[in-house]
Amino acid sequence: MNNHLIKFFNITGLTWFVPLVKIASGENPTQQLRQLFLIMGVPIIAFTVFLGVWSVSASQVNTSLGAIPGPTAVWHEAKGLLSEHFAEKEKEAAFYQRQQDRHAQALLENPAVEIKSRPYNGQATYLDKIFTSLYTVFAGFMIATLIAVPLGLLCGMSSVINTAINPLIQIFKPVSPLAWLPIVTLVVSAVYVTTDESWFQKSFLTSAITVTLCSLWPTLINTAVGVSSIDKDLVNVGKVLRLNWLTQIRKIILPSALPYIFTGMRLSLGVGWMVLIAAEMLAQNPGLGKFVWDEFQNGSSNSLGRIMVAVFTIGIIGFVLDRIMQSFQKVFSFGNAL
């Protein structure tokens, strides 16, 4: 039971809890406490030092455009954003209640009247924006994976295709999302006609496609590398058994290349998350990027604080996403450290 727990914690990257489990089972407490201090205590101390340095230097820097907010100010703004969220949710509930009452009243007066339900047209709250950013990045990431993995497999299996496509990859890899954005916006505007019932907003598509264009390269390259570095013996087995290419892919190539593919995907998600924030600022997708840009345009005395809350949110979410991908990676690596 302990072993299972420890294995779970190791896979999910929550290695700080391993010493706690070991202490609970009575295994060499002093050593475990030392381990605990190393794994958890040291980072916490470092973080506290960072907060202290930030707080002191922030109060020193006094630009003509205002002081840089310190940790307390940023914490205050974070609480403000949260309370705004709840206030807005209450307004929304009240709106729907009013609408329901109006409908009930109208139905009472005339059972045959046609009632129309309206969605709430208030502002998206901070948490809504986080959610929008997350599902946009996942949409872009999914499309990127769907394109990159098959293409990577092809590149890895055939050296001809690899030599053909490699120059293109090297040229498009360094292109920044802000350079792709105008082109993507024009193409989406021209090709995707939105009406009231469209599933996707143009801004969502533009942001997702920009994420795809920038984040598919790590997965592509890593998949190609993974496929081309399969153990030659395994490839020979496939030749001896005269397996058709589909079975070869399913049974030999994919399982061997999986660790590389997941490494690539982890890098892609990291890149994608960074790209998304930039893309949202201009594509106007209502997520964290737009939040930062709008706050910048507000220029109020607490705008900088709110932007820093967004910076930390973006960082923490990026960290969590990376950890999730790392766990997947570990699971699929069959214990082979990569």
Next chain:
Amino acid sequence: MKQPEKRSLKKGLKTLSAVAAIIALSFASSAEAVEKLEKENLKLGFIKLTDMAPLAVAYEKGYFEDEGLSVQLEAQANWKVLLDRVINGELDGAHMLATLPFGTAIGYGTKADIISAFSMTLNGDAITVSNDVWAQMKPQIPMKDGKPVHPIKADALKPILEKYKNAGKPFNMAMTFPVGTHNMKLRYWLAAGGIKPGFYAPPEDTSGQIDAEAILSVTPPPQMPATMDSGTIAGYCVGEPWNQQAVFKGVGVPVISDYELMKNSPEKIFGVTKDFAEKNPNTHLAVIKALIRASLWLDAENNKNRNEGVEMLSQKQYVGADYDVIANSMNGTFEYEKGDKRPLADFNVFSRYNGSYPYYSDAIWSLTQMRRWGQINEQKPDAWYLETAKKVYRPDIFMTAAHALIKEGKAKASDFPSDQETGIKAPNADYIDGVVFDATKPNDYLTKFSIGLKGKQKVVGGKVVE
């Protein structure tokens, strides 16, 4: 036999009430049919400047809801993004610079058909210069009672430009958009002081810096105070709150507001694509009605509602700046040098002086300025100006909305111009250089300026040629 009588009486009453209900229903449905909105859920865009106020007020005071509309207001990143999104349909309509639709009408930049039936504001801009430049300007400005005499002309800037030229440094100023009101007003002020702001030569050269003594370029409004503080630009022309922000942060001094530059000049309008207006006439009308009510509220009874308006605007989703900064310009005063607050009740004009009516003469003025600086790079006959103005400005829709409001008792006939209004204001000289603007003679008007294209002049190969 009472019972059958009762029954027949009951039956009679039932039929009577049924008939009455049917009649009432048919009236109700026919009344609905008259005002039926083609589209009820709208998304309108705006830029975070205080003159988007009519949109915020129409939402917060429920004027949109009264018309049966469910409106989402969304702030946009910059004017280009806003324009593109209106054209491709993501936004149903937007807060626009008064000159924006003329750029698209002549195909400068993007080509599109945008119309406007509502002028959102008059005035509302100012020109701010850095502390450094102000220190050099002040000795040249006549003083009275220890304070500079207003309006301050760009003549005071000329010696500073000489100094920059001799030192080999460019004199940079910023505005918000090439086909923008701030650009036109900054250029007018500079030219009135004898400074050349540069020409455009589309399609080859759209920098606007040909033969320029002051180099004008686009900077996003939130970055203007910081960019000026760092010395990259010497000044800028923009709407609020960015001029008062410069005063609050101590990085600059507003030298002139556009009220003093050109009294009651067009600034922002509400624009929709021609397509949208044709496909959704009732919806468009409903939006205009709500906006008219909002403008009337903002200017009601000597600005008595302005405080409430400022509170609305300081919310994060609208302008978001601090209450004090916004209030500084919207509550009847304007601060120039720190501590030099002067009364300026008409810094923002919404509905006063028929500020909501889209006058053709305002459109023609915008077009003459575009011609003056080369954005229209060839001579156009006088009739062309009026024609283009009529393609873009739709006072007919405005008056339909006005009449509907008068009928519903939500506005008075005295709030609007008469039905005989031609849309052309009488010639007036309310400009800082005193040049008389007669909208019926635009080419003639252009010849009165010493700086700027006139007659058959064009900009070719970096020079002005005949």
